[in-house]
């Protein structure tokens with residue numbers, strides 16, 4: 241089997257920082273216990289289980305917003321970890337009102353988007369934010385103001401009717417660099433004065449480019465959690481390039497999904513996928 245391991249692999253800086261912060265909190269006497277995690281710190285089950293084993297209480301339920309999840313945490317003493325995806329200002333406020341401390345693991349790339357959007361709102365801009373509905377990062381930005389309109393696809397642009405001459409356009413950090421170009425072009429055609437500020441992060445950009453520029457193979461294997469936005473986008477980019485593609489969470493998942501008669505593969509992984517899972521899969525394929 242010919243195996244092309246695409247680079248980069250392993251955790252991005254935002255994920256490394258979030259995991260470090262969460263793990264260090266457990267043995268830090270200055271951090272009030274119990275420690276709650278509001279939603280998944282990052283979208284990866286393996287890491288979440290590791291943190292649970294350390295005693296961190298994960299507050300996460302499908303289809304519940306961060307605000308809903310916060311209601312599940314009792315008032316009183318303790319600390320709430322904010323995930324790498326960031327949250328809206330009302331969440332910080334409510335955590336404090338509940339008498340809890342905050343440990344903020346928001347990725348700096350996400351914090352920058354929050355900062356830029358707030359600056360532009362203060363300057364009386366209308367904001368168009370491109371993102372995936374119900375994704376925590378997107379929720380964290382758009383819940384901050386009714387001056388922000390969510391764009392989930394280029395079709396949404398047809399229904400836009402912004403009267404303000406001042407329009408600032410930005411986006412979720414983990415979208416597809418190949419998809420967003422069309423959306424930005426369409427916005428520019430409709431609103432030529434709009435300021436476009438693409439905020440797809442470096443980790444996302446590098447991985448997608450590596451997939452798009454990779455050699456043609458029988459199968460592209462994307463390793464990561466299916467809830468992870470940057471992982472899902474890697475699979476989309478591979479399919480856009482015309483590659484047969486599977487998204488797998490781990491080795492067992494791969495064994496169930498890999499078709500017969502595959503002679504060459506390329507391997508990429510999301511920014512929240514532990515490297516040991518990638519290595520396990522490569523070891524297995526090398527022995528086929």
Ligand code: SF4
Pocket residue numbers: 252253254255324347348349350413414441442443444470511
């Ligand atoms: S994928 Fe990008 S935005 Fe998300 S945590 Fe990593 S560096 Fe930050």
